Amino acid sequence: MIVLASNSVTRASILKENGVNFIQRVSDFNEDGLVESNPSHFVYRATLGKMKSYIQKYGLDEMPVLCADTVVSSLGKILRKAKSEDEAREILKLQSGQKVSILTCMILKTQNREFIDLSRTIYVFEKFDDQKLEEYLKRGEWRDKAGACMVEGFCKEYIKEVVGFVSTAKGLCIEKLLPYLEGDFS
Numbered sequence: 001m002i003v004l005a006s007n008s009v010t011r012a013s014i015l016k017e018n019g020v021n022f023i024q025r026v027s028d029f030n031e032d033g034l035v036e037s038n039p040s041h042f043v044y045r046a047t048l049g050k051m052k053s054y055i056q057k058y059g060l061d062e063m064p065v066l067c068a069d070t071v072v073s074s075l076g077k078i079l080r081k082a083k084s085e086d087e088a089r090e091i092l093k094l095q096s097g098q099k100v101s102i103l104t105c106m107i108l109k110t111q112n113r114e115f116i117d118l119s120r121t122i123y124v125f126e127k128f129d130d131q132k133l134e135e136y137l138k139r140g141e142w143r144d145k146a147g148a149c150m151v152e153g154f155c156k157e158y159i160k161e162v163v164g165f166v167s168t169a170k171g172l173c174i175e176k177l178l179p180y181l182e183g184d185f186s
Contacts, residue, residue, distance in 0.1 A: 002181065029054075039103055043103045068105065070102060075094055085138075089133070096125060101120055106176075123169070126158045
């Protein structure tokens, strides 16, 4: 049994699909205060901030705690969660017809051990259809999504190439996490 320190439905779903027993508790870390232009540094610092926030609020008990963060990057820019439809449109246009990096950092921690992973999956997208993009924006599915979309959602039909694990793009690199969870991580 582990603690997933996240309110992410997708991360919870990945754990469930892979038979991981967990409880979910939210970490109160606001990553908006991070000033970092390097995507790898940003996602690591955000994940570390979530872990520190969780420990301050709940402490570390017998169960391992898992924190994670994901960031999308294209054309050298970090593509955060859009705050408006116009911002979502701009973020999606930066990905249209481009190579997009999705980085996920995970920290699995107990009182005695810590596992940290930073994984990257690269997607090469075809150019997005303008009409479908506008329909997607109107539906509001871009809300609360890094890069304003999910690879299993709107962006799926535009994927030309994938390098890396799909789970990384969804928010947890389960292929790297499972060996630690299957062993004695205490």
